[in-house]
Amino acid sequence: MVGPWTYEDTGKYYREAVKRRPSFSGRRDMLQFTDRLPSTDDWTLPVLLQLNRTLRVLYNGPFNWDAFKKIVMQHILTDDVLDALKALPEDEQIPHLVQLVLDWACWDAPKEGAWPRDLSMRRYFVKWRRCEPFYFEADTHTDEDMERAADLFLDIWMGQSPGCILRQPQVQFGEEKDFPGFTVYRVRDEAVTDAERLAAAQSKELYLNLQARGWAPERMDEPLQVGASVARPAKLPPPAGDIVICGPGMCAQCIKKRYLECRVPQDGGKPRCVACRVHKLGCEHKGKTMDALKKQSLEDDSDSREATPDPSQRSQRSGSESVVSESNKSAALTNASADSVPGPSGGRKRKSQGSRDKQKKAKRARK
Numbered sequence: 001m002v003g004p005w006t007y008e009d010t011g012k013y014y015r016e017a018v019k020r021r022p023s024f025s026g027r028r029d030m031l032q033f034t035d036r037l038p039s040t041d042d043w044t045l046p047v048l049l050q051l052n053r054t055l056r057v058l059y060n061g062p063f064n065w066d067a068f069k070k071i072v073m074q075h076i077l078t079d080d081v082l083d084a085l086k087a088l089p090e091d092e093q094i095p096h097l098v099q100l101v102l103d104w105a106c107w108d109a110p111k112e113g114a115w116p117r118d119l120s121m122r123r124y125f126v127k128w129r130r131c132e133p134f135y136f137e138a139d140t141h142t143d144e145d146m147e148r149a150a151d152l153f154l155d156i157w158m159g160q161s162p163g164c165i166l167r168q169p170q171v172q173f174g175e176e177k178d179f180p181g182f183t184v185y186r187v188r189d190e191a192v193t194d195a196e197r198l199a200a201a202q203s204k205e206l207y208l209n210l211q212a213r214g215w216a217p218e219r220m221d222e223p224l225q226v227g228a229s230v231a232r233p234a235k236l237p238p239p240a241g242d243i244v245i246c247g248p249g250m251c252a253q254c255i256k257k258r259y260l261e262c263r264v265p266q267d268g269g270k271p272r273c274v275a276c277r278v279h280k281l282g283c284e285h286k287g288k289t290m291d292a293l294k295k296q297s298l299e300d301d302s303d304s305r306e307a308t309p310d311p312s313q314r315s316q317r318s319g320s321e322s323v324v325s326e327s328n329k330s331a332a333l334t335n336a337s338a339d340s341v342p343g344p345s346g347g348r349k350r351k352s353q354g355s356r357d358k359q360k361k362a363k364r365a366r367k
């Protein structure tokens, strides 16, 4: 990138280009890869650098941003590749462009704490994260220049034997800056509001609660939002006396309704949460004793004290320490996860293609 080719231009060019290569007799769908990928443990830095190089071929090609996004998200970041990347240990060194593409594919908040709604891929990659593509200009570059650059990706696709998206021999423009730790950028905390940060943290908490029960959506259309709260019946004792349970230990109904807490009033009867009473549902807590619930709620409480996001703390930190280099990434990641929510880690959630289109429409509407 970045050049003038749309996704349609790209498809048209490749369909013609294939015909000019008589040696090719494949039956694969255009740009579909049939790689047999390394197993999860084998995604080491050298493998990731190869993937980065393949992404660089596209990033430095004549495609426009929309075409780059579609090719990467649909043809490179297939479910298998994405699963492998999501399974990388948190301290794994990840090349810069691979990391950015992974960030973009998932709902998980960037270091700023949330995705601003109108943040474009271009702005995120180039301005926020300082990942420079090669630019094709109409007055300095010929069609042949652009076709040569596009052919590099065609070579990868046509030459594919198993593993070929990870076997690109030519060093690409800018890839040395993608080596983990090389590119330094500023985390733009000021670009995200505390409300957006809180909504992102809540969305992640809701997702992790669902995930812990095996009910998490594989891909999401929109980030999860806290369910509409119910009015507390007047006959119940005051809320101050409730046993409050958060996290995956909440009753099933409260998790399904996407609440952040499950409140069990202590009114002498069998434990049953407020939401289940209002919705006239059986409550999962009814087989437990009040004492067991109290104990559970205290455990949740100590978990969440360590992990509940505190927006004020976050903005203080951003004032003094605004530059984060990639080499500090593991420290930043640790901070980020401490800022987030209780529950198991590794909740990276894939954005669905539909959601990205929707986001794009929303963006257009605002302009």
Ligand SMILES: [Zn+2]
Pocket (backbone or CB within 6 Å): 250, 251, 252, 253, 254, 261, 262, 263, 273, 274, 275, 276
């Ligand atoms: Zn409940």
Ligand SMILES: [Zn+2]
Pocket (backbone or CB within 6 Å): 251, 252, 253, 254, 262, 272, 273, 274, 275, 276, 282, 283, 284, 285
């Ligand atoms: Zn309940």
